[in-house]
Amino acid sequence: MVSSMFLHLFIAAVAGVMILLEFELVNGVQPQLNNRTRATLMAISEELGVSGWGANNSDFCSWPGITCDGETGNSTVEKLNLSHRSLRGNLTFVAQLESLKSLDLSSNSFHGPIPPELGNLSRIEFLDLSFNKFGGFIPRELGGLRNLRSLNLSSNQLIGEIPDELRSLKKLEEFQVSTNILSGSVPSWVGNLSSLRVFTAYENVLDGRIPDNLGSVSELEMLNLHSNQLEGPIPASIFASGKLVVLILTQNKLTGEIPVEIGNCTSLSSIRIGNNGLIGTVPMTIGNASSLTYFEADNNNLSGELVSDFARCPNLTLLNLASNGFTGTIPPEFGSLMNLQELILSSNNLFGDIPLSIIRCKNLNKLDLSNNRFNGTMPKEICNMSRLQFLLVGQNSIKGEIPHEIGNCVKLLELQMGSNYLTGNIPSEISHLKNLQISLNLSFNHLHGPLPPDLGRLDKLVSLDVSNNQLSGNIPAEFKGMLSLIEVNFSNNLLMGPVPSFGPFQKSPNSSFSGNKGLCGEPLLASCGRSLGNDREDYHHRVSYRIILAVIGSGLAVFASVTIVVLLFMMRERQEKVAKSKSAEPTEEEETNTRPAIEAGNVFIDNLKQAIELDAVVKATLKDSNKLMTGTFSSVYKAMMPSGLILLVKKLKSMDRTIVHHQSKMIRELERLSRLSHENLMQPIGFVIYEDVALLLHHYLPNGTLAQLLHESSKEAEYEPDWPRRLSIAIGVAEGLAFLHHVAVIHLDISSANVFLDSNFKPLLGEIEISKLLDPSRGTASISAVAGSFGYIPPEYAYTMLVTAPGNVYSYGVILLEILTTRLPVDEGFGEGVDLVKWVHAAPTRGETPEQILDAKLSTVSFTWRREMLAALKVALLCTDSVPAKRPKMKKVVEMLQEISQT
């Protein structure tokens, strides 16, 4: 402790000396004060490792992150913004900047307790310490910040109660302490903060009641307390001012009724109160909340009839009342909800018809009425809702026939009609549902007649269940066209004849075919021509999911060996290239005397032009110690600018001379790319060309790559299972790639090493410029250079030598498998010639369960995680199908993954 204090004093003293040496008179008004401020800033810079301060410029008001009092020109530091800089260290010096009005230290690596000295910043109005690793208690000294208007301590590891001393922060407008480990109750004085607009304390372990004066004297607009252990009722006071826009109380232990005062908030847009113990009905006043777009109250004990008043909220987009005790029928008024996209009423006691009026909801995407007592017929107009993707009406008492018009629901991804009283034949029009992929479930009905052979056209379908009906005839050989099948169930019908010889069928448990009149052949015990024995094999525990091993049947062996030879050749070639380019790079001694001349260069973003020195960029890439990694097409360097800005610089290997020879074209492409904006793509912000080298500049991303997250951190003890983060990374990458495909760019090197993570773990897909610059269809590169990274290369590249969108989907599927298994795409442990994809696809033949494939550290945490992971595994299997045409489009992949994260 003492020695660290001396160290700080020493640093401060050294800083002071440095300033004396460099001082230039900038402002004659307050030299004394300025000297002191500068010394404090230098001490901060030393302690926290802030880059770019001091050096050549004694006017600290121009240092990055610092804003001085603009009006008086006194050079007092008014704002300090050091967010997103990977800083750590002792913050105590910051408290000496007494004139601070705004301090943003969010998204860094600070840990340990929040220094109580920050409570001395008496002028401060804005304090943001979120997204760090601060621990310990919230210091009561912060109660001294009498001018504070915004306090954000979210996403740290703070413990204990919210201290009562904060009650004196009378001017607070925004108070955010979410995602910590705070306990105790929500203090009642929060209700007395008369300026409070935003209060978030979600994801803590708060208990007790929500104070019944919360919002009564303030202008509360946003209240988010989800995922705590709060009890008691939702206080009517939060609706008193009528200003509430967002209310999120999901996942607590709240009881009591939804207050009728809810209707006083005409600007309420989003209400999420699911997973509580709320009772009573939804008040009719909900119709007064006419701005409502999102109402989610699933998994409560709500009862009574559905109020037609929801129809008075024309912008309602999602209505989720699933898993409650609602009864009665669907109000016909719901048909006027033209913006409704999801209507989720499953697991209630609703009955009657599916009202024709609902069909007027033109934007409906998901209709989930499953597990109710609906007892009408299936309206033949149902597909007038042309956007329907999910039609889920299983487990009801629906009568009559499946209308032929069902074939018009061309967007359907999932059709669940199991466990009803449906009669008649299976209409062959179902085969028109070309997008059907998640599931077709007609089980437990009274369907009879033959299986329509046309169903074989559903080549994207993963799960087919027609069990427990009275279907007769053969299983048509045409069903072998359902190339994506993973799960099938034909059991308990009147089917006969041989089970067609088709991978997905023979790999299924015999229970998928049992209980029929006369089915024979594999996987049943009865060989064809003899009667069925008893189903003794049911006794053997078989895995409940099935995976296509291979599609091409007898051609497989030849195909596979060709693939392997080509892949090995490609890999060797690549290694040679890496070795060559390594030896071609200058050594440290050489670089000091040979400074290459820059031929061309530019920074595309105007407000970064000042902060980037192209010479310094070149210099940084000559030092091996700055090298972060070596990729397929480039080496990546970290480059620190004199301004303090840190860049990530990609050095394209000299084998890509073509780029340099097409300079002007390349520059045009880069500028275009820099404007191609999507939050999951890593855009170039500038470039430098010298000799035969091209450098591409990007923002530096502190959290490294997905490959590092998955395969390096997992070796350390601190690896924490975090499936939701992984799923959101998977979705982000898919979105970035879907966008690229949308603008007709095919990526050339998709791998987890090219997925960079920002400080919030948002993924950014990199190397897109390479895809653009080397686009083989434009003749700028030879195809042999663009195969991608080993383990991610789709099998068809071996013989087509053509980079395609479905090829990208395959590579993406490999990333998804990496995320699910935490295993490398290529690993000797899989066996000779077996990569991750083959290893996963062959799991059933090894008799392995999904748990043995999925990373057990994640899949055993909770049932929900396991279920989501299994669903994502299905998507990954679709993506890595060996037949390119069977892989879904990236847009579909995004939709399927989003569906997983929502349910």
Ligand SMILES: *[C@@H]1O[C@H](CO)[C@@H](O)[C@H](O)[C@H]1NC(C)=O
């Ligand atoms: C931080 O620095 C101050 C002043 O130099 C010192 O008193 C304090 O003990 C330090 N805190 C830690 C955690 O080292």
Ligand SMILES: *[C@@H]1O[C@H](CO)[C@@H](O)[C@H](O)[C@H]1NC(C)=O
């Ligand atoms: C501030 O710096 C100036 C320039 O070096 C020097 O002349 C002056 O004495 C310093 N003031 C104090 C209080 O250190």
Ligand SMILES: *[C@@H]1O[C@H](CO)[C@@H](O)[C@H](O)[C@H]1NC(C)=O
């Ligand atoms: C910054 O200062 C160093 C020496 O302290 C000097 O070599 C360099 O040229 C200076 N750069 C600028 C832009 O003034």
Ligand SMILES: *[C@@H]1O[C@H](CO)[C@@H](O)[C@H](O)[C@H]1NC(C)=O
């Ligand atoms: C800035 O300077 C003016 C005039 O020199 C003075 O009146 C004012 O108090 C100073 N402000 C601060 C914050 O020091």
Ligand SMILES: *[C@@H]1O[C@H](CO)[C@@H](O)[C@H](O)[C@H]1NC(C)=O
């Ligand atoms: C701090 O800078 C970041 C960008 O680097 C910006 O997003 C944030 O809004 C700034 N904070 C304040 C308080 O201005």
Ligand SMILES: *[C@@H]1O[C@H](CO)[C@@H](O)[C@H](O)[C@H]1NC(C)=O
């Ligand atoms: C709030 O709602 C309640 C119940 O609907 C009503 O009696 C009261 O008049 C409303 N208050 C205001 C200010 O509109």
Ligand SMILES: *[C@@H]1O[C@H](CO)[C@@H](O)[C@H](O)[C@H]1NC(C)=O
């Ligand atoms: C519905 O949304 C539109 C577009 O955002 C908006 O203009 C309109 O005012 C909203 N309607 C209501 C009743 O809030």
Ligand SMILES: *[C@@H]1O[C@H](CO)[C@@H](O)[C@H](O)[C@H]1NC(C)=O
């Ligand atoms: C549906 O069920 C309700 C309640 O059980 C009943 O009153 C109604 O007659 C039934 N309708 C049909 C068409 O069976």
